[in-house]
Amino acid sequence: MVGTVVNKTMLIFTKYAEQKFDILNKHKVFFTREQIEDAINVPNKIIKRKKYFFAEKDGIKVIYQKENELIKVVTFYPTKD
Numbered sequence: 001m002v003g004t005v006v007n008k009t010m011l012i013f014t015k016y017a018e019q020k021f022d023i024l025n026k027h028k029v030f031f032t033r034e035q036i037e038d039a040i041n042v043p044n045k046i047i048k049r050k051k052y053f054f055a056e057k058d059g060i061k062v063i064y065q066k067e068n069e070l071i072k073v074v075t076f077y078p079t080k081d
Contacts, residue, residue: 010070011037017073029078036062036076 013033024031039062043055052074055062062076 011040011073012070013073014075017075020075020077024078031060031076031078035060036073039076040064040071040073 013036021031035058039055039057039060040053043057045056047054051065053064053066055064056079059079060076061079063074065072065074
């Protein structure tokens, strides 16, 4: 897992989320880490279900968990706008 610090919160990608970049690239869908972070930090829409958050922005949905000062990206995928 690779992490970055955003507003004193550590953001990490699970192994699957890391692999998701390559999976989507094979289907000619390209997202950057910055786009994923932006969807989490400044979402157009956010929903909380049990322990998961679903954030949407600019055609991306990101599913993540919050644990104290840690945000763990579980997965992300393109949405239809």
